[in-house]
Amino acid sequence: MSDRVALITGSTRGIGRGIAGQLAKKGINIALNGRSRGEHVGEAIEVCSKEGVEVDFFQADISDSEAHRSLLDEIQDKWGRLDILVNNAGVAPTERKDILQSKEESFDRVLRINLKGPYFLTQKVSNWMIEQKKQNSSREPIIVNISSLSAYTSSPSRGEYCISKAGISMMTKLYADRLAEFGINVYEIRPGIISTDMTEGVREKYDRMIYEEDLLPIERWGEPEDVGKAISALAEGGYPYTTGEVINVDGGFHLRRL
Numbered sequence: 001m002s003d004r005v006a007l008i009t010g011s012t013r014g015i016g017r018g019i020a021g022q023l024a025k026k027g028i029n030i031a032l033n034g035r036s037r038g039e040h041v042g043e044a045i046e047v048c049s050k051e052g053v054e055v056d057f058f059q060a061d062i063s064d065s066e067a068h069r070s071l072l073d074e075i076q077d078k079w080g081r082l083d084i085l086v087n088n089a090g091v092a093p094t095e096r097k098d099i100l101q102s103k104e105e106s107f108d109r110v111l112r113i114n115l116k117g118p119y120f121l122t123q124k125v126s127n128w129m130i131e132q133k134k135q136n137s138s139r140e141p142i143i144v145n146i147s148s149l150s151a152y153t154s155s156p157s158r159g160e161y162c163i164s165k166a167g168i169s170m171m172t173k174l175y176a177d178r179l180a181e182f183g184i185n186v187y188e189i190r191p192g193i194i195s196t197d198m199t200e201g202v203r204e205k206y207d208r209m210i211y212e213e214d215l216l217p218i219e220r221w222g223e224p225e226d227v228g229k230a231i232s233a234l235a236e237g238g239y240p241y242t243t244g245e246v247i248n249v250d251g252g253f254h255l256r257r258l
């Protein structure tokens, strides 16, 4: 067990919960977060606490920058430190709509949750991590941003989502550049098609593409734990001379094939 603490935004279910479970396996204490204290919270706590780490749930809407301060204050009060931030919370458009018809409200909602919220949460966490590093230079804090294959793949029926994820890619570069001098590395994980509530509505379409149309070299859906294992490898500290790097967790989707 270590004294390290990880905050994973949007970790009551889906990919976030998979990440929390894998980091807990490494003995890292877990700050779970979600917009609501819904039915999934108990299950997420159970996934982590069975690994013998301390885990707590912190309710906060990541799109609300007023809520960031109290979220971080609560973590400070409980553990007095934060070693890993995973910007995972994110949403798809409520309704897929062609860019020739889509509405500003959906654009604003998706950008606020998927990009603006994480951007300013990361600003606050970065300043806190810089302070912690000054007090104890042996710490190796990291920040991991969950983007998507949509950061570089056009889906004109959810343009706002693609733009938000392309923004997360640039955010990774910006913070990686700015925080390197403080010994804080920043990484981007690009998941492919992962089995969660978010993809439930398009399950049949992706089943067809994966199992009948040869979309992926690794012929299966991704699981939340696949993303969690990649972050767990980063959290082991095996990449001290690497920052701003992108890791595709996508079954090989990004490969050009002939």
Ligand SMILES: NC(=O)c1ccc[n+]([C@@H]2O[C@H](COP(=O)([O-])OP(=O)(O)OC[C@H]3O[C@@H](n4cnc5c(N)ncnc54)[C@H](OP(=O)(O)O)[C@@H]3O)[C@@H](O)[C@H]2O)c1
Binding pocket: 009, 010, 011, 012, 013, 014, 015, 016, 033, 034, 035, 036, 037, 038, 060, 061, 062, 063, 088, 089, 090, 091, 092, 113, 146, 147, 148, 149, 190, 191, 192, 193, 194, 195, 196, 197, 198, 199
């Ligand atoms: N699934 C995929 O195929 C896929 C692929 C590439 C990238 N991603 C990205 O991976 C991340 C997680 O996706 P997922 O598939 O696991 O989604 P999901 O199953 O819908 O889970 C989303 C999680 O985020 C939380 N959340 C949503 N809005 C929030 C907000 N404003 N503040 C705090 N928490 C919030 C939800 O909490 P509540 O229940 O309280 O709302 C939930 O815990 C997203 O950024 C998504 O874009 C997913």
